[in-house]
Amino acid sequence: MRPHFNLLLQQAFRGGCAALQTLGGLFFPPLCPGCLGDSAAAHALCAACQQRIAREVIEAPFCATCSRPFRGAEVGENLTAFVCAECRERRAPAFTHAVAGHLARGVVRELIHAFKYEGRFYLRRPLTDWLQVSLANDSRLRDFRPDALVAVPLHPRRQRARGYNQAAVLAALLGRHAGLPFFAHAVRRVRDTPTQTHLTREERIENLRGAFLVPPRKQVRIAGRRLLLLDDVFTTGSTVNACARALRDAGAAEVRVLAVARG
Ligand SMILES: [Zn+2]
Numbered sequence: 001m002r003p004h005f006n007l008l009l010q011q012a013f014r015g016g017c018a019a020l021q022t023l024g025g026l027f028f029p030p031l032c033p034g035c036l037g038d039s040a041a042a043h044a045l046c047a048a049c050q051q052r053i054a055r056e057v058i059e060a061p062f063c064a065t066c067s068r069p070f071r072g073a074e075v076g077e078n079l080t081a082f083v084c085a086e087c088r089e090r091r092a093p094a095f096t097h098a099v100a101g102h103l104a105r106g107v108v109r110e111l112i113h114a115f116k117y118e119g120r121f122y123l124r125r126p127l128t129d130w131l132q133v134s135l136a137n138d139s140r141l142r143d144f145r146p147d148a149l150v151a152v153p154l155h156p157r158r159q160r161a162r163g164y165n166q167a168a169v170l171a172a173l174l175g176r177h178a179g180l181p182f183f184a185h186a187v188r189r190v191r192d193t194p195t196q197t198h199l200t201r202e203e204r205i206e207n208l209r210g211a212f213l214v215p216p217r218k219q220v221r222i223a224g225r226r227l228l229l230l231d232d233v234f235t236t237g238s239t240v241n242a243c244a245r246a247l248r249d250a251g252a253a254e255v256r257v258l259a260v261a262r263g
């Protein structure tokens with residue numbers, strides 16, 4: 001229990017004055033939010049965790065539409081123009097690009113899981129840092145200049161159980177860091193969809209039909225806007241696509257997707 005308490009305390013001191021923070025540092029040396037071992041600074045991942053995370057970074061070549069990595073590219077091939085077979089088959093996706101900086105494996109998967117299901121809320125900071133790196137560096141987002149951020153919603157029942165929507169928490173924090181407005185509750189999940197992991201892609205699409213809706217009073221904010229849709233993880237892209245579809249149906253000019261990781 002102590003490491004978690006220590007991290008919560010770091011968080012409390014972070015909001016206070018510098019003298020209090022120094023005092024906090026004396027009694028409670030900074031811990032890595034990844035492994036709960038020693039770290040150089042409060043909320044900073046330790047060198048070992050950073051190394052493990054670096055192994056999951058998605059590097060070219062990957063699908064320009066869904067970020068799926070692929071092997072076997074010829075030298076000199078235009079790597080940014082590649083689109084995977086699944087995206088070619090997908091009937092006109094509602095998003096232009098779905099960007100993820102990492103694969104949802106190993107320590108990346110563990111950190112996202114801990115943030116979502118284990119109440120380790122302070123992990124929003126390193127996860128948002130990764131989103132910010134993608135926003136600044138990925139060629140599909142660098143020049144996009146979205147009008148606003150929106151988040152993939154949870155069904156209200158699920159959100160009540162968890163206490164927060166992890167995608168909205170990340171979107172709000174990223175918005176503050178990047179100076180972009182976050183449209184909270186722009187899209188609602190009107191149908192709770194059972195877990196999709198065992199379904200085929202066709203079944204997922206059917207399962208998600210009509211699951212998302214932009215409330216009529218929100219449509220005026222959405223119409224004509226270029227939106228960046230945030231999620232923690234996408235796998236086949238069916239969920240972000242269904243959500244992007246609802247936003248496009250409400251008049252959004254363009255939707256691109258940014259997630260911490262892809263499955
Ligand atoms: Zn660590």
Ligand SMILES: [Zn+2]
Pocket residue numbers: 063064065066067068083084085086087088
């Ligand atoms: Zn693809």
